[in-house]
Amino acid sequence: MPSFTFANILLESNPRSENYPGLYCRADRALSLNPQDGFWMLTGAGTFDFTTYFNSLSVMKLLKYTTATHFRLHIELRGSACTIMQTTTDQFSKESVPVEETAVHLDAGDDWQSVDVDFRITDTTVLAGFVIETEGAVELRNGYYELELSDDPHDVELVLATTTFKKEGFVTGNIELVRRNIVESGEDIADHFNMYVMDNGRTLDKEALDSDRITIVPEGNVGGAGGFTRGMIMALEQNPPATHVILMDDDVAISPESIKRTYNLLRILKPEHEYSMISGAMLNYRIGEDQCEDTGYMGPRGDFLPCKPMLRMTLLDDLIYNEMFEPSKDMRTALYAGWWYCCIPTDMIRKNGLPLPVFVRSDDTEYGWRCKPEFITMNSLCIWHMPFQEKYDAAVERYQTTRNPLISQFTTGFAPESDFIYAMHNKLRLELKKFGYTNAELVLDGFEDFLKGPRFIEQKGMAERTFLAANRNKEKLMTFEELQKVAERDPVLKGFDIRKIDRQLIDEDSPRTYTERLVDYVTDNGQRYIRTSGDGYAVIPLMGWVYPAGAIRGKQKLVVLDWYARKGAIRTKDAERYRAIRKRYLRDMRYYRAHAARLREEYAAARDKLTSIEFWKDYLDMN
Template sequence: MISMKFANILLETNPRSVTYPALYCRSDQPVVFDEQLGEWEMHNAGMFDFSTYFNSLSVMKLKRYTRAKGFSLHLELKGASCEVIQTMGDAFAHNPIPVEGTSRKLEASADWQIVDLPLTVSDDMVVVGFIVKTDGSVAIRNSYYELDIDGELNDVELVLSTTTFKKEAFIERNIGLVKDQIINSGDSIAEHFHMYVMDNGRTLDAEKLSGDRVQVVPNDNVGGAGGFTRGMITAMEQTPKATNILLMDDDVAVSPESIKRTYNLLRILKPEHREDMISGAMLNYEIGEDQWEDIGNMTQQGTFAGCKPQLRLTLFEDLIYNEMYTPTKWQRNNMYAAWWYCCIPISVIEKNGLPLPVFVRCDDAEYGIRCNTGFITMNSLCVWHMSFFERYNAAVERYQTTRNTMIAQATCGMAPGADFMRELHNNIRLELKKFGYENAELCLDAFEDFLKGPSFIKKPGQSEQSFMAANRNKEQLVDFETLQSRADQDPELAGFSIKNVDRQLIDGDKSRSLAERLEDLITDNNQRYIKKDGAGYAVIPLQGWLYPAGAIRGKHKLVVLDWYNRKGTIRTKDVQRYQEIKKRYMRDLKYYKANINRLRKEYAAARAELTSIEYWKNYLKMD
């Protein structure tokens, strides 16, 4: 048996740990950091529960995926007398349950005392943790969970690859954390780790930021797909060759401990799980205790969705749910790990090829579904990422998503049961009902670019040009001051004042009768069959997937607000433009029906080339 330190007991001083301390320690007294001594102190007499998202141990999954056979807790404490008690959570636990016969009492001491506590782990336990009951202030340092491993540790060379485009503040901070807490940590990972930053915006000081085991690579703007692909190729060709690559978004906050635990997990995986992907969770950057997603799936309706409901990770019962969730049959067949934090074995890349050259959106979903590996998730493996509501972009959601899902399904057979034509139809109708004519046209731009066949996306530079065109053609937003100025000049918006608008008004809706619902369905808000200009205005949210049907019906103007970013625009009903878009859509559908079988064959035939190293090296100008 080999013993290894698996997970440090984590306490941090950052905005998330300060605002949401129960991710680390639940307590009835404060846990404070003494900067002079460099020590954490459990302040005053109290109960300090470390059975948390970051400091519990996921024993159920460790037993399932790894060769761990024994579990123990190492603590270093000094100060008042205290008692350490092991806790556990099973399938029905709402709160941590103390485990009988696993406590250790310490007398008061001004010197550091070591506690090595063997942990009792039974088959019904999902997580284990510990509580410290103190009779006064107690300091804690150098504490961790230790595992006994059956057999030798796996050889792991881990690459962290991130792609950035003008997100200097985020990426420079993350580089600093990696250098300080991983490369200079003295842990095993320090000698088996590289970080590659693909700078698509060419705005970083590559010479200044690069150094021992960190390399910033100025890159053309080839999107996330191109940047991550360059990271994959670089990882495969480095010396020593990487065994695994961890893909991570640029605009995230990360705890280096998550990366360390990912590395340690890779070292102890069972042979049958060494080609699984490790899927880190996306926690809400604004509400740091909330998990949006840790594993995704492509739905039958042709949309991206998390497999699990949103969870609050300061609730113990949600920690249990997070670990025990079993995907449905559909989800298992259409699952993917998003590239905000996804660790992929290099052997999987060699077997399945590289991603598709789709710039952004759907590259990670298609790749995860194509590779069809197992997926490992685990409490504490995560990043904090800005929510999708805060960064809604019609060029991404209406152009990129529409085009790329169709390309992925035709080229690599992604989610064959998902109906992307239905999603296209629904999105166009939704935009037209809300007078979002520019965004409806983006859907058709995407559809028509898909209909051009694989030769269109094959050309280097085309994906960037298409995305830039979509950003130019999308509905343009203005700041609130400019919006108010435009409203003041519009007689139909008399009385509108941004100062009188609040979230209740923006997010509100009105009820509709059955007759009104039928009329809206048939006429697309009185733009088809029954054609009325409407009167008055409504205030609605920007996000394209929202449908405030009662608020918008019968209106002639819509004030559309992105309150997160303090921007908006004014839409005007235009029945003639509606009809022109519908005619264009009908022409496109006619072409689609006549040519889809040919197109599918052409896309499928292009798969080998589009996912090859030779193609991508030429695309990325690496030759």
Template structure:
């Protein structure tokens, strides 16, 4: 039977590996990289456990999804005497458990090669190994090898990343991929191409492009347009791609994740040939924390991670990550894989069409639910991404999300169980209670643009124009210094930015039942019984926060984005509140009388909006 080097034993020198080494190896000794040879040394006598997120082998998922029949651990070692112990993690394992007898490795001044047959029982979710050393031991060229039933699938993998003025991220990722994939000598090097769709047109095409990497200057058509351009490029390259990997620009990636994705594609069982492979989102700032590993749309119309938050330096979380089963309340038809790392078969794109022209937000969720394919996840397939609270943008969350979810549901049947009208109502009420009038108006801008029908969103330039408009109309933040000046000019006594901390920003106060009822019926003193309010409260920027006790009865709300050291001052304005409500009621009246027509128009527009002909014209590729 043929064999494949499926996963390299991974040791890296990156900010994530240096800050969170237990993602790679749990050790009571130091691991050092030789600057000359590039080889790694287990520097001290001690125990080095590679049964980790990146260096364990996901045998349960390999048995489910692939034609792998057996596996070997290939090690190349040099130095002091050592013992190699195979390990495993079962469903209820709290730590790595030994399997079989250890292998003794004598000390040697030359490289020794070991090929150890992996023992895999029915209880094993992951397998790994521990090296116990009596002194310094060097390790190189080590990997897991799989024996496969049948021939390898022919795979041509393309990677598409869309960028807009994020040169530092993109140039770093290009360099990593050139060094660790194209110069690796592995099979992927001859069957992989990287497309960088440059919506900002700021990258140096001549400097960065070569036979493996294509920089494609593009109009600013958002992530949806950029990724669609990448799909088209991949379909029409000289040797057409079989699969395309979509990846965000502002991420840190381990090239090993891409290698494993390629190897996984080559050995999938036929029933999973049209599956999507989804990479997890790890927190860029706290690199051991997993934020999302596939998501789903809630009944209330919000995006939600399918899994609870996990800390991947914890052994039990590494196992849990592999055995997680979707709860009954998460329906398959509501589930999606985000495009920060998502590998899609080209055959699926040809069957289901191209994405919707919605610029940013919901494009990936809509496409995942539209295609309804198996979503494959696996330890070691991931990127590190800035967390959402760090980059909260009302133009995205209040305008783009509101409009695009409604367009998607009417056009392709996206998230049929989700009530996006409920989400609209909830967001408007929430913003009004917090005096976020500009952001409530963004929700209505989005709603009204949805009500214009598919002919509006299909126009060239509209997607960018509306996003830029939303960015101009959203609540504008100022520096902390300017915020202090504004507070003094407005006569807000007692506010000193130097005395503000996260505890105050994120805090709240309790309310009685009567107070809760008053706040609900009056929208924090803005209807029926109107009050001017007095004093101020400090609250967080993120739109979904609702510190109800802190804000009640206040005249001023000082909104703090502590991460970016910016803020804004909101002033209670019952007249503006009433204007927004009247506008909302007018929009609802129009919606109720036209929604059936709109649903029909959007549905009829689906073949056009997702067609190759439409997109080539939209992107000026003809």
């Protein structure tokens, strides 16, 4: 049986590993790196458990998806006397269990000693790892997991494609990590890897950043969909052609080891799993141990939902939950993998075509649904992403998320159980109840552009022009200092002091009686049927999905704050503007009901064109 090195024991030295060491090792002692000699020190007598997010072995999934039949740990140590042994977990574990029969004892010594531990696996093993019990300081290096396979590994040519728009701080750091740890690693992946960076803002220094197997591609602002599509086309047309392409966001931090393990996983998949997408997890850039999502699905009301709850990746029971989770039947009707980190077989692209030209939002969800692949997730395959609530953008959340799911559903049949008309209606009502008239108009802008049919969106440059227009038309925010000056001139906001505002005040709500709830529903917060000018003001969060119904009822003005960005706006109840927007909405709905069948036929007929290489090459000026 062939042997195969699958994963390096990962011990990074960066702020993340210092703040969240439990992602790498659990211990009552510190670990420190000697960067000159490239080894780690376990400082003092203690127990060091490596059954962690990055350093445990996903035995259950490897047995399910790959040709692995046996597992082995290799590691080199020197220093004080110590004992190394395998650990194991099952579906109910909260702590790892040492496997005493695998224990290897080393006497103290100044020379490096190699240890190989053959793992003992049972039918209930979910994760396996190892523990080192030391009598004093011990240094370690060159640790890795080796697998025995029933078949020879496959040949894989891997592309990493990322699209950026003026995110130089993130992108240049990731390029350097890839160059140093993958391209120059001397490992097998180095000869079968290319990174393409689609620079939509044309702000990267191509001459300085281009290197062997890393290419900066300046292009127009064609959004994430356009940038990722160019990456797909380049992957298909390079020599030799790529077998797989990883699509990755720009505002992320990476661990190169995740990319290496993705490559290794692809090489050993069983034939029945070779046509799978690998969905990397999104961990929280601000709270590095928290997993936000790995796979998601479209809910019946047209909302984007994570399959799993928020998980903490320093807790062993959460690691096990993460490995064992199976999407429900309802989730599987519209399952997707986000393109913050998603690995797609190029054969899947050849079979199903390219993404839709929707700029941003719904490109990844629609494509995952269209291809209907098996999704593989695994602990340690991840990136760290800025939390969505820290970058709320009405141009995206009101214009794009109204227009694009409808385009997707009508073109390819995307998420047939999801009601995107309801989602549009709900977004509109939320904005109107919170006096967000400007952003309510963005919702209708997106709906009306969808109603124009496929000939509208297929126009070259239209995706960028409409997105730029949405950014111009969205609600304008002021800095806290500017907002305070405006508030001081407004008699309704008398007493408002930004210095006395905190998150508790912004986030809190007030209870309502059943009658109050009924009145608010019928009148849209005093703007319909029974119109009231309102009294006083409330302070609420900016995020569009938040509905502090008790806090806003009966108010004349609302101060909406984005405390992440330290910006906000002042909204005033305006029954006449409310009525104009409602009138526009009802007109749009009459048109939709009269023309829905025709639109569905036109979008469906445009599918082959909009997802073809010929269309996209012209759209991206690649001819």
